[in-house]
Amino acid sequence: MGKLKTTVLAVAVTAAALAGPTWPAAAAPGAPGDTVTTTLREGVAALPVADEDRTGYNRERSFGTWTDADHNGCNTRSEVLLDEALQAPEVTGRCKLTPGTGRWYSWYDDQYVTSARDLDVDHVVPLAEAWDSGASAWSQERRVAYANDLSDPRHLEAVTNRSNRQKSDKDPAQWMPDEAVYCRYTEYWVIAKSRYGLSVDAAEKSKLVELASGCSDAPLTYTPAP
DSSP: OOHHHHHHHHHHHHHHHHHOOOOOOOOOOOOTTOOEEEEHHHHHHHSOBOOOOOTTOOHHHHHOOOOOTTOSSOOHHHHHHHHHOSBOOOEETTTEEOTTOOBEEETTTTEEESOGGGEEEEESSOHHHHHHTTGGGSOHHHHHHHHTOOSSTTSEEEEEHHHHHHHTTOOTTTOOOOGGGHHHHHHHHHHHHHHTTOOBOHHHHHHHHHHHHTSOOOEEEEOOOO
16 A cells, blocks of 8 residues: 555544544434334434533523413422322322322332422433433423423433432433433433434433443334424
8 A cells, every 4th residue: 555545544544533433324203293113222323413502501491490281280290290109199279289198209219209399300301401402492382392291201200309419410421320220211311302303412322322232122112292
């Protein structure tokens, strides 16, 4: 091989190494209302990779607060707590949950909880992470819908205050729940990102590939969000 060809090849190899891992082109997501069936590893492979940007993010201004979509007096937080309770709490007035009643299981950290005061309702893909991954370009209406989405039970989870605050706005490359539920959490994360057409950053993608390789590649079914 001549000197020129050797030099060009060396430059190309160096550039590729600096660029980091390359991923297959992302598959087109299904249309809103469609039923999409994939597997965990295929779902991870389909997530598009992009740099994240938090410019302009403000939690309440960007995503609003808990809403009462069906006007039954219970906001989204209360709806999740009622739906996920192992033992129903006492409810008075306009959907006020009586402290010290009810029983829940926080699967992030394998804890049973007997008061709603000790629970947060977690967005599996946090609001700030969603903003970084594409939600900054959405309408305000769609962001509020994301924050209050009750249409898929894998989107919002009642978990201990402690585990939710440890997680904060971190992605799986930065935080994971107890190892026993790694696969469940990975599935929920991939489904949430897929339903809303959100991207992942390079470190997040690498971690998801690693996690998925250690999990069953069983079918995952979801409906893309409008």
